[in-house]
Structure formats: structure tokens, C-alpha cells
Ligand SMILES: C=C(O[C@@H]1C=C(C(=O)O)C=C[C@H]1O)C(=O)O
């Protein structure tokens with residue numbers, strides 16, 4: 001017989017001062033394609049969907065529709081506010097059973113002080129959703145939960161309607177399983193602010209030489225124009241097929257899809273144990289195994305890249321020492337090789353202390369010197385001054401948490417926004433005293449490659 005769990009709880013969300021009724025039913029289903037489930041929501045839930053898969057491919061999440069959203073524009077308190085609202089919403093949920101966990105998915109923008117207009121105009125500084133239909137694929141099992149949060153104490157009828165719709169979605173996903181997607185047809189691309197970007201590298205290295213900062217991550221964007229509107233499942237399918245060794249994510253809000261394939265973990269918490277990763281310092285992949293090995297060795301021995309990397313290790317280690325006990329950090333970096341690029345990589349782990357939580361760690365870690373710089377405030381000021389764009393969710397924390405404090409956030413790099421028939425790709429790099437504009441420019445070209453390929457484009461080598 002099919003496994004089924006049901007819970008109905010009453011909660012009072014302090015910030016709203018109202019009583020809410022939280023209904024949740026979870027069923028175990030035979031394994032189905034997460035992308036097909038996502039695509040089954042194309043008509044009714046477009047603009048309210050998300051997709052997530054961890055690096056190890058042991059967990060996949062899809063959300064369709066919004067049962068409840070947690071959004072705010074608080075500049076300093078956005079992490080705390082999300083945490084408080086989520087805790088009060090879920091305080092009466094059954095604990096101790098993974099299948100019964102409601103999941104909150106979303107992200108925090110890179111810099112709430114940036115209000116430059118563009119594709120991120122009006123995007124909340126914290127944007128999270130509990131999905132109406134939540135698919136979790138974990139350890140070879142598939143669970144679908146239906147969530148309803150209502151002010152109405154007699155919402156059973158409404159909940160029944162959602163359960164019927166769930167069965168339609170499952171059916172549609174099973175039918176769609178065979179669908180294959182073509183690459184979008186790109187007709188044009190351009191590099192806005194290319195000259196400004198190159199100039200900014202010199203300006204930032206001067207700043208660093210004048211001892212006004214030590215490291216600053218400067219990014220730029222690439223704009224693509226397609227022949228026609230491109231759908232979210234279409235690009236996600238390319239990312240899923242082409243980037244197996246990264247975190248894969250897609251988050252929709254209205255007509256914007258933010259998506260990517262990031263190699264970088266910001267934080268993961270599992271049963272009180274916390275994990276992070278220092279990823280900074282880059283070199284391209286070789287065309288042969290031999291060339292690849294030589295490039296990797298030269299990255300491990302390179303002073304400039306080693307410097308970029310060490311700032312990140314120092315800061316993440318310090319944050320772990322403040323929030324955890326039993327912090328473990330290897331003595332030196334190793335290589336992290338992904339399809340287009342190799343990085344210096346140092347994993348960090350520790351045991352959360354009594355007051356630390358995944359969102360508190362996220363708050364303290366973001367932005368690490370891999371995406372912001374050192375010292376943090378000076379680097380942020382330099383980014384605001386020299387980067388003529390709004391990063392939105394690029395380089396920012398994206399991920400999920402459950403009601404028991406488990407969860408995972410990636411750093412949303414190797415990412416892009418899709419808006420109807422246009423896409424904006426983002427890439428940057430750590431600038432230190434001896435950075436050179438041309439080689440930093442080339443590093444961003446390599447970092448654009450995964451999303452560019454997914455979107456049907458190609459840059460010359
Ligand atoms: C900023 C990006 O990547 C970051 C910068 C790196 C570098 O400069 O070497 C390497 C990995 C990331 O921490 C990006 O991909 O856009």
C-alpha cells in the first residue's frame with residue numbers, strides 16, 4: 001500500500017499576528033523525473049516554481065505553487081526575519097520524521113543596498129517559498145507533499161481540491177517523462193560595460209596597492225537575445241544534462257527564472273553538523289589529461305591564486321570557530337575540477353554550538369571573500385562603486401531549510417537570469433594586488449561557459 005502521512009496544525013505567526021491553519025499531506029510515489037514534474041507546472045505555476053539538486057545528487061527538490069512565502073526587504077535583519085517567520089510557521093509540525101518536513105526554498109540577494117534597476121528591479125532582498133506541491137527525491141525514494149496554509153479553519157475542502165490537482169500533476173509528469181528539449185535559438189549576444197570592467201580591474205588593483213582593501217571580487221554580465229521566448233524547463237534540462245558535478249538550481253519569480261550550476265557550497269547543516277567550502281583560485285581545464293594535470297599543479301603552486309584562496313579559508317575558518325566546536329580544516333587546498341574550470345578547494349566542517357543555526361551561519365558567512373572581498377565593508381563599497389550592475393541573486397546564498405534546522409545553501413555562481421526572450425549571465429573573479437585585466441577577463445569567459453552552453457551560445461576560445 002502507498003505510504004501516506006497527514007498532519008494539520010494551527011499556528012500563530014507572530015509577525016502577522018494571525019492564526020493560520022497548516023495542512024500537509026505527504027505520499028511516497030514511485031520515482032519520477034523531477035524535471036517532468038517541474039514542467040507539469042508550466043501553465044498553472046509558472047513564476048512560482050523552484051528546482052534544486054545537491055552536488056552529490058542525493059537530494060532533488062521541486063516546488064510548484066506557493067503555499068506560503070516569506071519575503072522581506074530588511075537591509076540588516078533579513079536573515080533573522082526569515083528565520084523567525086519560518087520557526088513560528090512550523091513550530092507545531094511533527095519533528096523527527098524526514099518525510100513530514102515542510103521545506104522552505106529561496107535566496108537572499110547579494111547586496112540589499114544595491115538598487116540599480118534592470119532584471120532584478122523589485123526582487124525582494126529575501127525571497128522564500130513553501131511550495132504547494134513539494135517533490136523530494138532522496139536516497140532513491142520520492143515523496144510528494146501538498147501544503148496549504150490558510151486563515152480559514154475549515155479549509156479541508158480547498159485541501160481536497162489540491163490533492164486532486166496533485167494526482168493530475170503526477171500523471172502529467174509521468175506522461176511527460178520522455179520529452180526532450182532543444183537548445184534555445186540565440187540570435188545575438190553582447191558584453192555590456194566590457195571597457196568599464198577592464199578599467200575597473202586597474203582601479204581596484206590601485207585601491208589594493210594603496211592598502212584600502214586586500215581583495216575585491218568584481219563581476220560583469222553577458223546579455224543574450226533569443227529568437228523567441230525560452231521556457232524554464234528548456235534551459236533547466238540543458239543544465240541538468242551538462243553540469244552533473246555541480247549544485248543545480250532554478251528559482252522563478254513572475255517572469256524571471258534565475259538558474260545555474262554552482263560548484264560552491266556556502267553551508268550545509270545535517271543533524272547539527274555544519275559544512276562549508278572554500279572555493280577560490282581558478283585555472284582552465286586542459287585538453288588532454290596530461291595538460292590538465294600540469295594546469296592543476298600550476299594552480300596549486302600559484303602565488304596569486306593561493307592568495308585569493310587563503311582569504312576565503314581564513315574568514316570561513318574564523319566564522320566556524322565562532323559558531324561551532326570541533327572545527328576541522330585541512331592544512332592546504334586541493335583541486336576541484338568541473339567541466340570547464342578547476343579551482344582551489346578547502347572543505348570546512350564543525351559541530352554547531354547551541355545558538356548557531358543554518359540561517360545564522362548563512363548570515364555570518366555571506367558574502368565570503370570568494371564573492372565579496374577583504375575587508376568585507378571596504379570590498380562591498382568598491383563593488384558598489386566599480387560594478388555597473390545589480391547582482392541580484394548572483395553570488396548570493398540560494399537553497400533550502402526544513403523545520404528541524406537541516407538544509408543547504410550554495411553560492412549562486414555560474415548562473416544566469418532568463419526573462420522571456422532574453423538572458424543575463426554573470427561571472428566574476430577575485431581581484432588581488434597582482435591581478436591583470438586581460439587574464440581576469442579571460443577567467444570570466446571561462447566562467448560564463450556553462451550557462452552560455454546551456455543557452456545555446458558559444459564564445460570563441
Ligand atoms: C565569482 C565567481 O567565482 C568565484 C571566484 C573565483 C576566482 O576568482 O578564482 C573562483 C571561484 C568562485 O569563488 C564566479 O564564478 O562568478
Ligand SMILES: [Mg+2]
Nearest residue numbers: 281282429430
Ligand atoms: Mg580568480
